[in-house]
Amino acid sequence: MRSLPFGHQPALLVIDVCNGYFNPGSPLYAPNRFHNALSSTDGLISLCRERKIPVIFTRVVYPNPDSRGNWYKYKLPNALPCFDAGNELGDYPTGNQTCRPQPGETVIEKHQLIAMKVDTVIICGYLTSGCVRATTTDAIQYGFNPYVVEDACGDRHAYPRDANLFDIQAKFGGVVSMDEIRELMER
Numbered sequence: 001m002r003s004l005p006f007g008h009q010p011a012l013l014v015i016d017v018c019n020g021y022f023n024p025g026s027p028l029y030a031p032n033r034f035h036n037a038l039s040s041t042d043g044l045i046s047l048c049r050e051r052k053i054p055v056i057f058t059r060v061v062y063p064n065p066d067s068r069g070n071w072y073k074y075k076l077p078n079a080l081p082c083f084d085a086g087n088e089l090g091d092y093p094t095g096n097q098t099c100r101p102q103p104g105e106t107v108i109e110k111h112q113l114i115a116m117k118v119d120t121v122i123i124c125g126y127l128t129s130g131c132v133r134a135t136t137t138d139a140i141q142y143g144f145n146p147y148v149v150e151d152a153c154g155d156r157h158a159y160p161r162d163a164n165l166f167d168i169q170a171k172f173g174g175v176v177s178m179d180e181i182r183e184l185m186e187r
Contacts (some may be wrong), residue, residue: 004145004174006184007119011054013139015125015132017041017099018059020082020089021154027078028089030156034126037154040178041124042098044152047178049102051185054116057100057107058131059092061085113144120145122181123173124152129160136172146173149181 020028022035048055060083082089092100101107113121121144123135132153139146148168155161169175176184 006147006187007145009118010120010122011056011113011116011118012044012048012122012124013135014041014045014055014057014099015123015135016059017125018090018092019094021126022093023089026082026089028082033156034154037152038093038099040149040151042096043178044124044149044181045098047182048122055105057105059090059107061090118144120147123148126154128153128155129164133164133168136168140172147181148173148175149178150175151178
């Protein structure tokens with residue numbers, strides 16, 4: 001199996017890092033599953049900012065309860081209200097200034113990465129089995145070289161996280177540690 005090249009214009013995608021994954025009262029909460037990934041995400045964001053690599057955040061916000069995604073209403077009726085506009089569970093982690101957009105950083109759509117001439121997408125966030133995998137698949141289909149930083153991804157259980165990281169490495173991109181991504185950035 002060949003590794004993808006690490007490009008000259010990387011960008012970091014921070015996927016759906018929000019209070020809901022860390023608040024024990026939230027339907028998204030899974031004890032001990034997300035905190036380690038948050039610490040690594042924090043370090044990865046800091047590393048990218050130090051190296052002037054663009055940091056791009058994604059988040060889910062439903063302007064009103066009727067605007068929630070079609071089948072998501074059926075599959076996740078208890079979780080979706082976390083992402084209603086104004087619900088603090090859908091906001092960036094409280095008390096963590098690193099894991100929220102800073103001045104000059106934005107939440108954007110993928111086509112804007114092309115305009116920025118990004119060639120490599122560094123991916124972290126939640127959930128590994130959902131949005132991280134989907135973003136990785138989309139990234140390679142749009143012509144980007146996706147690198148998922150395994151330490152900075154979380155899921156509700158180890159099995160789907162590990163299975164999806166295995167699958168991503170085999171088919172859709174590179175799965176690397178914090179140390180490996182740091183080394184790739186230094187090259």
